[in-house]
Structure formats: C-alpha cells, structure tokens
Amino acid sequence: MPSRTFLGLDVGDKRVGIALGDSQVKIAVPFGYLERSDEIIVKLTEIILRHNVRTIVVGYPRNQSGEPTQQSAAVERFVEELADIDIQAEVVYQDESLTSVEAERRLGRVKDKGEIDAEAASIILQDYLEEKYAK
Numbered sequence: 001m002p003s004r005t006f007l008g009l010d011v012g013d014k015r016v017g018i019a020l021g022d023s024q025v026k027i028a029v030p031f032g033y034l035e036r037s038d039e040i041i042v043k044l045t046e047i048i049l050r051h052n053v054r055t056i057v058v059g060y061p062r063n064q065s066g067e068p069t070q071q072s073a074a075v076e077r078f079v080e081e082l083a084d085i086d087i088q089a090e091v092v093y094q095d096e097s098l099t100s101v102e103a104e105r106r107l108g109r110v111k112d113k114g115e116i117d118a119e120a121a122s123i124i125l126q127d128y129l130e131e132k133y134a135k
Helices: 040-050 070-083 099-107 113-133
Strands: 005-011 015-022 029-035 053-060 090-095
Touching (some): 015 113, 029 040, 040 053, 040 070, 053 070, 053 113, 070 090, 090 113
Parallel strands (some): 005 053
Antiparallel strands (some): 005 015
C-alpha cells in the first residue's frame, strides 16, 4: 500500500500548531506553527500541496465530561474555512484532551508557545496514527 501523508493541526485562537506524519513510519513530528492571520489558510494550503497531504487531523477540544466547548465551535469554523479550498484532502477530528499539558510536560520550560502548539499537534497526530494503524 502506498504511503499516505498526514497533517496534524492544533488550532488555537492565536496560533495553529502543525505536525506531519505518514502511514509507513507512523511517527508524527512537529512541523512548526503559524500565527492566526488572514493568510493562514493560504499558508496551510501551500504546506498541504508541497507535502502531498491526503488527510488532515484536527485536534477537537472537549471538556472533562467529553462535551464540545466554545473552542470546539471555533475549531469547526476554522475547518469550514479549510474545506472551502480545493485541497483534495480528507479532514478528520481527533480528541485533543490534555495534549497541550502533555506537550508542556515533554518540552519543559520552553519560552516559545508556538513550539508547544507544534508539539501538541504532533501528539494529536500520533494518537490518530496509533488508533488508525494499530495492529
């Protein structure tokens, strides 16, 4: 089976953390972050096309009871913007519970919040890859 490339996104109000992974290696790696701006969809499209991304895995926030939150609605609006462009990639949601906390734990005292966002995106994508490709 040919390898599929995946893009993981941790969508926040100020930044979007980015991670890449593929179906062969099944390891997600942080790929940086983008500041939220009018250009973010264009920049994400460039990444998607450059890396031939076939699936976009978007972290989906929930509260401790498992219910959607206000941030869930903001993520859904962002995904709608992404869906408005013709990228030929499937978009799926992945629970992102405590990924930022885990990212901070892994990285220690990092001053750059964008690095935490990118690490959180890699955790989201890794969780998805492990669920999808677990044997």
